Amino acid sequence: MNIAISVKEQALIDAAEKLQPELEQRSGEIDKLRQLPQDLADKLAQLGFYRLVVPENLGGLGVSPEAFCKICETLAMANGSTGWCVFIGATSQYLFGALPTTQLETMLQNPNVITSGVFADMGTALFEEQHGQPGYRINGHWRWGSGCRNAEWISGGVHEVSADGQRITDGEPLTRIFFKPEEIDIHDNWHVSGLRGSGSSDYIADNVWVSADRLSGNVEDTLQAAQPIYQFPKFSLLGIPIGAICLGMARASVEEVIRVSKEKTPQGSRRTLALRPSLHIDLAEADTALNAAKALFYQTIQQGWHAAQSAPGSLQERRAMRTSTVHAVNVSIQVIDKMYSVMGGTSVFETSCLQQHFRDVHVASQHMMVGEPIMELAGRVMLGLDDEAFGL
CATH class of the missing domain: 1.20.140.10 (Butyryl-CoA Dehydrogenase, subunit A, domain 3)
Structure with missing residues (x-):
């Protein structure tokens, strides 16, 4: 039995289709910038495209994976880089379900928050308190950071390590850290043949301390786990x-x-x-x-x-x-x-x-x-x- 595309989902697909003429017209500009123009990224955010797969109770639109893909497909017909940035931006919010409430509330002060991220585990997190506040010292180098130059929050996969650098496997695993752009070094190295406008630059965290609530665990271990998107x-x-x-x-x-x-x-x-x-x-x-x-x-x-x-x-x-x-x-x-x-x-x-x-x-x-x-x-x-x- 298939679950039909809802009226709300079809309206989002239609909104993506209405953007096609502008995306086609601005494809040269997008490629030249090697990232989405910020006004275009903001327009995508206002349409809700960065929060497509987030459940409604977490501030998202809660669309089905089918509708999500049809929106990406529709955008890509006019400009592949735009579809790609929506893909990465939306899936980077997948772990909203595992974020501590304090951090999620901070991020959703802007309901149309733009995010990006690299899911791959390319960073380390060393537990360290500062002024009595629990936190982590983050180091890492993440590649293929699509959409990072448009984002308000940028995430990266991490694993916890001990003081001697050994991976810690006991206890609840850490999976992702959310950075503010000014906390990391975004490299200008996205000089490529295709998907030029995706802005998929590398970014590096060098001994960045963040409070513990900036890190998410596995959403499968939370109260949100029963939601269909997390199943x-x-x-x-x-x-x-x-x-x-x-x-x-x-x-x-x-x-x-x-x-x-x-x-x-x-x-x-x-x-x-x-x-x-x-x-x-x-x-x-x-x-x-x-x-x-x-x-x-x-x-x-x-x-x-x-x-x-x-x-x-x-x-x-x-x-x-x-x-x-x-x-x-x-x-x-x-x-x-x-x-x-x-x-x-x-x-x-x-x-x-x-x-x-x-x-x-x-x-x-x-x-x-x-x-x-x-x-x-x-x-x-x-x-x-x-x-x-x-x-x-």
Whole structure:
């Protein structure tokens, strides 16, 4: 049984669609800045896009993973970097459910707070009191900090260590620290081929002391754990927006070829490109492949969300979502590459969205959540060789 998109969720998807003309018009500006313009990030925040997956009782909009992905997909049709920043910003608020109330209240003084973060455990936390207040001395270097230059709070994965630097495994684990931007050093190193506007710079914390309430534990260990979004597999939620973003860029590429091929007459020909039989075949094959990948992708998400209404995601549900996401990314790459190729020299100009989607999709595909090891793990699960793959 599928859970239908609600009226509220459809309104958010429609709001993303209304942004498409502006995003298309400002794509060059976004790339040149190598981050989202702050006014655009603020507009996304006011629409609620950074708090999509946060439960309503924690100040969020509480949308389903399917609706979340459709919003990212819709934004990415116009600009992949924008969809990417919403993906990272929204999932960085996932652990609001595990934050101490004092810190959450501080952050939500701005209901439309912009956040970013790196989930990977790249930092250490050493317990240290200051003036009788419990806290932690944080050191770390986080890479791929998408959206960090727009954010009011920036998070990073950490683990607790002892005074001699040894990892502490006893007791409740620490998972994430929330920084103010002025507490860390954001490096200007995001000089890349694709997703240029995502602002995915490295950032470093050098002996930064923070109060203990700035750190979250595992949301699975809190009173919020029974909420469906926290029953939904965590690492699936962190991966599926990548598939959605790639699907959006691929669909936009097909639509671009349909539009431009009716206007373009190739050199040495008297007929428009749209009259070539080979293009007819290429378009039909691309459309079919894309529709099939998208159908499987959303089907597995719907099944996972239905199950999450009453129980944590199962191993098979996790496997299905992760593999359908990888499949969606791979099919999107194939479609975009083909559309880029059939348009010839037109594709290389900045006036064509094809060159941007071509660059962006190949950078998106390098994310570890959609890497080749996912399929290897999936095969191990299918063979009964691994019953703990893909996390929770």
